Amino acid sequence: MELNNIQRVYLVGIGGIGMSGLARYFAHLGYIVCGYDKTPTDLTDALRNEGIQVVFDDSSELIPKSFRDNDEGTLIIYTPAIPKDSDILNFFQRKGFNLYKRSQVLGLISKSKFTIAVAGTHGKTTTSCMVAHILKDSGTDCSAFLGGIASNYQTNVLFGNNDIVVVEADEYDRSFLTLYPDTAIITSMDADHLDIYGDHSQLTESFQLFAGQIKSGGTLIHYKGLPLNGGVNYSIDGDADAMALNIRVENGDFYFDFKNSQTSIANIKLGIAGLHNIANAVAAIEATLRLGVDVELIKAALTSFKGVKRRFEYIVKNDRHIYIDDYAHHPEELRAAISSIKKLYPYKKLTAIFQPHLYTRTRDFADGFAEVLDIVDELIMLDIYPARELPIEGVDSVMILDKMKLTNKQLCGKQEAIALIKFEKPELLLSVGAGDIDTLVQPLKSILENV
Template identity: 50%
Template sequence: MDFENIYFVGIGGIGMSNLARYFLSQGRRVGGYDRTRTDLTEVLRREGAFVHYEDNIETIPFEFLDKSDTLIVYTPAVPSSHSELTWFRQQGFIIMKRAQVLGEITKNSRSVCVAGTHGKTTVSSMIAHTLHQSHVDCNGFLGGILKNYDNNLILSKRSDITVAEADEYDRSFHWLHPWIAVVTSVDPDHLDIYGTPEAYRDSFEHFTSLIRPEGFLIMKKGLNIIPRCHNSVRIFTYSESEGDYHAKNVRIRDGAIKFDFVAPDLVIPDICLGVPVKINIENAVAALAAATLAGVTPEEARSAMTSFAGTKRRFDIRLKTDKVVLIDDYAHHPDELSASIESIKTLYPDKKITGVFQPHLYSRTRDFAPEFARSLSKLDEVILLDIYPAREEPIEGVTSKIIFDRIDNERKIMCSKAQLLDVLRNRPIEVLVTLGAGDIDRMLPDIEKVLKEK
C-alpha cells in the first residue's frame, strides 16, 4: 500500500469513507466520486479529500491520473458499467475492492472481525468502543457513525488490534484475516449474489476457516453452520441466556437495563447498557466476550458499556418528549425489523407504535416479501414507502405492494416519500420509528419538525 494517491469510486459509502479517512490520516492524497452529496462526503471534503459527483472521467482531478502512483478502490455497490471505473481498467491502473484494501490493512494486526446478517455494526462498535476506552486500545473500521466519536473510524498509535465489520455482501469478508471472529447470525440475505440459502451459509463457514491459528471464534449459539477453523482455534458460543458467554439476572426498569455478564472464567456483575434496548443485551454479551478475550479488565468493560452511546441509525432515539418519540433504525431484513419492533414495544408497552418502512433493493423485496409483511404486522400502524433501488435496476412486478398486500393490519397505508410529511401531519403519533437502509434518514430533520409542531 505504498501509493501516494488513493482514489475511491463510491467514496461516500460508510465502509469506503472510513478507509478514505484512514489514508487521509496517513498524509496520502485522497479523492473520489460519489453519486450523491451527503453529510459524509462533506465531512471528507472538509478533512482534505477531493470529492465530485459526476460520473465523468474529465472531472477526475489530474493528481489521480498517474497510474504508477495511484490506487483505485471501489465498492461492489458501484455498477461495473461505471464510466470512471471502466476508464481506470482500460488505462491499466491498480484496482482493488474495498474489502481487499481492508484485508491488507488488517493482515499485519490482531484483527477482531464481526460478521453476521444483522447485529454486526452494533457489536463491532461496542467492541471498538470498549477496547478504545481500555488500556488495550484499538483501531476500528466501522459500519456506522459512533455517537461517542461522531466518526466511523477509530485510530490508535499504540495498539496492534484492529476491529472491523466483516461484510458478507459479494463475499467481501473472505479477504479478512481474523484473530478473533464473531458470527452473530446467518439468516439468508443477498440472494442476488449467493443464489441459495445454502450458499450463503457456506460463505460464513469459509469465513471461519480464515481465523488464524491460536485465534478465537465466538458464534451465536444454535447457528446453522459448521465451523471450519484450524484445530488450534478456540470456539465459544454466546446468546442472551445461554452458551459459554451469556447474561443472567437481567433487570429492565425505569428505562434502564442491567445484567450480570457470565464468561467461562469470570462473572462481571451489574453491566448497565448505555443504549437500553433489549436486543443490546445479546449484542453486549458478544462484544464483552471479544473484549475480555482481548484483555479488557472487568472494571474497564463495565465502564465502557455504560458510556457506549450507540451508532447513528441503529435504534437511534432522535426525539423524546412526554407526548411523542421518534426512533430511526437501519433495519432492512425481516428479522432485524422484528427485533427492532419488539424492542420498541418492550420500551413503550402502553404506546401506539407507528412504523415507516422503506424497502431496500428490489431483489430483497422479492425474496422476502412474506417475511417483511409478518414483521411489519407487529406494528400498530404501518406506513410503507416505495422501494429504494440502491444499486439495482427495477424487477418487473416487484413493488412495495407485494409486501403491503400481505400485511395483516387494517391500519396500513402506502405512500411516496413526497407524501410522507403530509401523512404524518394528519394522523396521531405516539411513537414513530423510521426503518430501512435507503435514504429515509435524510427526511429525519423534516419529520422531527412535523412531530414537534404536533
C-alpha cells in the same frame, strides 16, 4: 500491492460508509486522497470539509493529473455498487491500473495487526462499534473500520497507537474472505443477499469459510445455534459458553448480568436499548475479556456507549413523543427493533414508517416482512428503494401490504408520510429502512419537537 509505496488514493464510490472510512484512514496518514460518488450527502460534505476532494460528475476528465498515470504510488479502490459502464472506472481499467475492492484493502491493512473481525447478516455494525468503544474507553486502544457512524466519536474510523484493529467484515459479494482475523465474531447468518448467493446454503458456506480463515490459535465467537463448528457460543437465553442473564428494563434502560466459565459481571447498564443489543454486548464482552480488559472498565464502557447512527437511534424522547430511527432492512432486523420498542413501551400505540430496500430482497422475504410488520399498530409503507437494482415485474411494496393482516396500513409517498405524521402526531414513531428514508428524519423530528 505494498501499502508502504502508496502516495495517492482514488476511491470510486467514496461516499459509501465503508469507502469513506478508508478515505479518512489514508488522509490521516498524509496521502493525497480524492474520489467520485453519484450524489452529495452529509458524509461527502464531511469528507470535503476534512480536505478530501470529491466530485459528483462521472467524467474521467475530472480525474486529477497526478492520478492519470499508472504507477506504483497510486492506489485505486472501488465499490462493486459502481455501474460497470462508469466512465471513471473504465478510465482506470483502460490505463491498466490494478483496482482493489474495499475488502481487499482492509485485508492488506489488517494483515500485520491483531485483527478482531465482526461479521453477520445483522448486528455486525453495533457489535464492532461496541468492541472498539470498550477498547478505546478502557485505555487498551485500537484502530477501527466501522460500517456506521459511532455516536461516541462521530466517525466511522478510529486511529489507535497499537496493533489492534477492529474491522466490520462484510458478507456481501463474499468480501470478508479477504480477511484473516485473530478473533472473529459472527452474530447471525440469516438468509440475505440472495441476489449474490442464490440460496441460503451458499451464504452459510461463505460464513463457514470465513470462520475457517481465523489465524492459528485464534478465537471464533458466534451466536448459539449457528451452523459453525467449535469456538465460543453466546446467547441471551442462557445455556451458552457466554450469556446474558437477568435481563430487565428499569426506567427505560436495559440491564443484564454476564456470565462465562471464568467471569461473572452483575448489573450491567447498557447505554442503548434493545434485546438484540444485549446479545451484541455479550459478544463484545467475551472478545474484550480475552484481550485482558478489566471487568469494571468493560462495564463502564457499555454504560457510556451511545450506539451507532441509524441503529435504534432516539431522535425525539420527551414526555409527549418518542421517535426512533433504525437502519433495519431484513425481517429479523425489523423483528429485533419492533420487539424491543414493544418491550420498552408496551402501552403506547406504535406507528412505523417502512421503506423496503431492493426489489430482490422484497421478493425473497415478502412473507417475513408481512409477518413482522403485523406486530405494529399502524404502518405507513413507502415505495421500494431500488439502490443498485432495476425493477422486477410484479414486485413492489403492495406485495408486502397484501400479505399483512393489519388493517391500519397504507402506501404513501415520502411527502405524504410527512403530512400524515404532522396530522396524527403519534406518541411512538419508528422510521426504518436502509434507503433514503433517512431524509425524513429531520422533518419528522421538527414536527414532533414542536407540537
